[in-house]
Amino acid sequence: MLRRLIMTLVLSVAPLAVAAQSVEDSIVAQLRQQGFTEIKITHTLLGRVRIDATSKSLYREVVFNPTTGEVLRDYWRQLSTGDEVGPILIDPSAGGSSDNSSSKNVTTGSNTATPSQTSSEDHSTSEPSEPPDPPEPPEPPEQPERSSSSDDGGDN
Numbered sequence: 001m002l003r004r005l006i007m008t009l010v011l012s013v014a015p016l017a018v019a020a021q022s023v024e025d026s027i028v029a030q031l032r033q034q035g036f037t038e039i040k041i042t043h044t045l046l047g048r049v050r051i052d053a054t055s056k057s058l059y060r061e062v063v064f065n066p067t068t069g070e071v072l073r074d075y076w077r078q079l080s081t082g083d084e085v086g087p088i089l090i091d092p093s094a095g096g097s098s099d100n101s102s103s104k105n106v107t108t109g110s111n112t113a114t115p116s117q118t119s120s121e122d123h124s125t126s127e128p129s130e131p132p133d134p135p136e137p138p139e140p141p142e143q144p145e146r147s148s149s150s151d152d153g154g155d156n
Contacts, residue, residue: 023069024049027062036060048072054079 028039028051036053044050044063051062060076 023064023066024051027051027064031060031062 024041028041031039031051031053034055036055036058038054040052042050042052047066048063049066051064053060053062057079058076059079061073062071062075063073064071
């Protein structure tokens with residue numbers, strides 16, 4: 001009886017391992033076909049499979065869920081060739097002259113002050129003004145007087 005239960009359990013879990021292996025093999029085969037030569041396969045703490053691959057010019061990291069085959073991350077970046085100093089914002093060899101005399105200096109009107117703006121006509125004060133007093137709350141309505149029991153003329 002116990003042997004039968006163990007065999008059933010092993011046979012029910014085996015297809016999941018085969019499916020995960022086939023997804024892993026498929027990804028590795030595709031990476032090799034794309035020119036990646038150094039391929040490292042590891043497992044994360046959450047049970048996911050991480051494949052790091054390197055080609056002559058690229059580094060690529062693929063993380064997938066082995067039970068579903070879903071690719072969770074596919075990250076790649078260009079490897080440095082040694083010729084580059086950093087990211088190139090403007091390619092100076094793409095035409096254009098190195099003479100900076102044709103560049104225009106642009107100023108905004110809000111950053112520059114004319115003599116008329118700096119005259120004594122400025123009426124602003126450097127002291128902050130106090131906020132106005134808040135309005136007084138309304139008075140509560142008057143309540144009618146209650147008669148006392150001693151005024152009703154009864155026996156004491």
